[in-house]
Amino acid sequence: MSFYRKVVLVTGSSSGIGAVIAIHFSQLGANVVVTGRNICRIRRVAQQCRYVATRCAEVIEVVADLTKDCECRRLIRRTIEEFGQLDVLINNANVSGMSKVDDPKSAYIFDHIMHVNVRSTFLLSQLSIPHLELTNGCIVNISSRAASNPVTDYSLYCMSKASLDMMTKCLALDLKHKGIRVNAVNPSFLRPKVSRSVCCEEDKSEDDKLLHYPLKRLGEPQEIARTVEFLASGRATHITGVTTAIDGDSLLSPFAIQSNKQ
Numbered sequence: 001m002s003f004y005r006k007v008v009l010v011t012g013s014s015s016g017i018g019a020v021i022a023i024h025f026s027q028l029g030a031n032v033v034v035t036g037r038n039i040c041r042i043r044r045v046a047q048q049c050r051y052v053a054t055r056c057a058e059v060i061e062v063v064a065d066l067t068k069d070c071e072c073r074r075l076i077r078r079t080i081e082e083f084g085q086l087d088v089l090i091n092n093a094n095v096s097g098m099s100k101v102d103d104p105k106s107a108y109i110f111d112h113i114m115h116v117n118v119r120s121t122f123l124l125s126q127l128s129i130p131h132l133e134l135t136n137g138c139i140v141n142i143s144s145r146a147a148s149n150p151v152t153d154y155s156l157y158c159m160s161k162a163s164l165d166m167m168t169k170c171l172a173l174d175l176k177h178k179g180i181r182v183n184a185v186n187p188s189f190l191r192p193k194v195s196r197s198v199c200c201e202e203d204k205s206e207d208d209k210l211l212h213y214p215l216k217r218l219g220e221p222q223e224i225a226r227t228v229e230f231l232a233s234g235r236a237t238h239i240t241g242v243t244t245a246i247d248g249d250s251l252l253s254p255f256a257i258q259s260n261k262q
C-alpha cells in the first residue's frame with residue numbers, strides 16, 4: 001500500500017517496535033516523524049528511514065518527553081509546521097517495568113506508567129483531532145495482549161494497556177462524526193532484543209514456553225508494522241474501535257501470559 005504524501009507520526013519511534021513502524025512507513029512513501037527523548041537513537045532511526053524511503057518521502061526528528069504537556073504540544077506543532085498536515089497518529093511510546101503490588105514505591109511507578117502510556121496518548125490524540133479531521137485521518141494505538149491477560153508483577157503495565165483499549169473504543173465512538181477512525185493492535189511478547197523495556201523476554205527458558213504457543217514462535221515487529229499499515233490504510237475505512245490481537249494465538253497457551261520472574 002502506498003502512503004505517498006501522507007504524514008505519519010510514530011511516538012516512541014527511537015527504538016523497538018516504534019522504530020520498525022517508522023521505517024516501514026518510510027518504505028511506503030510516507031513523510032514520517034521520528035520522536036522520543038534520546039536524540040542519538042532518534043537520529044539513528046531517522047537515518048534508517050531516509051535510507052529506505054521511497055518517492056522522496058521525508059523524515060523529521062523531534063525530541064519530546066511525553067510526560068510534559070508542553071512537549072506534546074510542540075510535537076504536534078512541529079509536525080504541522082514541517083509537513084502541513086497529519087494523516088496517521090501512532091501512539092506507541094510506553095514504559096513497562098516490574099512493580100510488586102506491595103512495593104511502597106508502586107504508587108509513584110503507577111503515576112509514571114499511567115502518564116506515559118495513557119495520559120500522553122489521550123493528550124496527543126486530543127491535540128491531533130483538528131488535523132486528523134482535515135485529512136480524514138486515523139489513530140492507531142499500540143496496546144498489548146496484557147490489556148486483557150494479566151502478567152505476574154506487571155500489574156501497572158497491564159492496567160495501563162487495559163485503559164488504552166477502552167480509550168480506543170471511547171475515542172472511536174466520540175470521533176466518528178469527525179471521520180476519524182481509532183483502532184489498536186495488541187501484540188503478545190515479541191522476539192528477544194526487539195524491546196528495551198520488556199525484560200522477561202531475555203530469559204532463555206522462554207524457548208521452552210514457545211513450544212506451547214500454537215504457532216511455535218514469538219512475533220516479529222514487522223508483523224506489527226504490517227497490521228498497523230492495514231488499519232491506517234484506505235482498505236480499513238469501515239474499521240474503527242477495534243483491538244486487534246497479534247499474538248500467534250497465545251491465548252491458547254498455558255504459559256504465554258505468565259511472567260518468567262515467578
Ligand SMILES: NC(=O)c1ccc[n+]([C@@H]2O[C@H](COP(=O)([O-])OP(=O)(O)OC[C@H]3O[C@@H](n4cnc5c(N)ncnc54)[C@H](OP(=O)(O)O)[C@@H]3O)[C@@H](O)[C@H]2O)c1
Binds near residue numbers: 016035094
Ligand atoms: N516488545 C514487546 O514484546 C511488546 C509486546 C506487546 C506490546 N508491546 C507494545 O509495543 C510498544 C513498543 O514497545 P517496545 O517494546 O518496542 O518498547 P521500547 O523498546 O521500550 O521503546 C519504548 C519507546 O517509548 C519511548 N518513550 C518512553 N518514555 C517516553 C517519554 N516519557 N517520552 C517520550 N518517549 C518515551 C522511548 O523513547 P526514548 O527512550 O528515546 O525516550 C522508546 O522509543 C509499546 O506500546 C508496548 O506496550 C510490546
